[in-house]
Amino acid sequence: MASTTLVAVGGKGTNPKTTLYVGGLEEGVNEAALHAAFLPFGEIKEVNIPIDHATGTHRGFGFVEYEEKEDAAAAIDNMHNAEFYGRVLKVNYAQPMKIKGGDKGWSHLPVWADTDRYIEELAAENELDEYEKEQRKQQAKEAAAAAAGEGSGAAPAVDAAAS
Structure with missing residues (x-):
């Protein structure tokens, strides 16, 4: 029996669940490869793999944003715990930036902000x-x-x- 993912139409506010967190990426994975892996599930709006400025490489995770929330749910169903470049992926809905500390996140705030x-x-x-x-x-x-x-x-x- 196949498991399915329930898609929330709206969480806090009207934020449809269209952005996915993809963890467990191998060093050789780039945005083009990630885009190609997730493209079969629907039209992709944006792919982003944050780069660690100290090392010049990515930190093992990225984000895939779909146009439709149903496509994002399908990608989670099919790609969570799937093998990609020899590594097992963790695929979940990305957390909204509000939770992480505002529009730019905690890392953009000065130490004395709080x-x-x-x-x-x-x-x-x-x-x-x-x-x-x-x-x-x-x-x-x-x-x-x-x-x-x-x-x-x-x-x-x-x-x-x-x-």
Whole structure:
């Protein structure tokens, strides 16, 4: 029995699932080879294999964007766990850039981009810690007062009620 992929018409917003992540690419694979491998499943809008600027080679993954979401689903059904250039491919829907940190992704943000949010969160955590310490001190004082009250004042109250 063949398994099929359910295609989401729209996720968050109106983003149809047309872009695929293709992982496990062998070093010799280029965009033309990837395009040729995925072309049988439908009209391809774009093929992209990110290059590692330090080494000048790709990092073992790429993206294939189809015109139609049904074509993307067919490509996942047929190419996930398929062998390509001697390597087993992992083919899934690509994650939207919103999840990865905005339009350009986290790597395009300066290191200090989240500083304000971090300082606010740190201040809130410190405030919560101080509040919890005060609560523990208050509970300790109440427990000590209750223990002191039971030792001296509780017995006469019981005797007075019994008489």
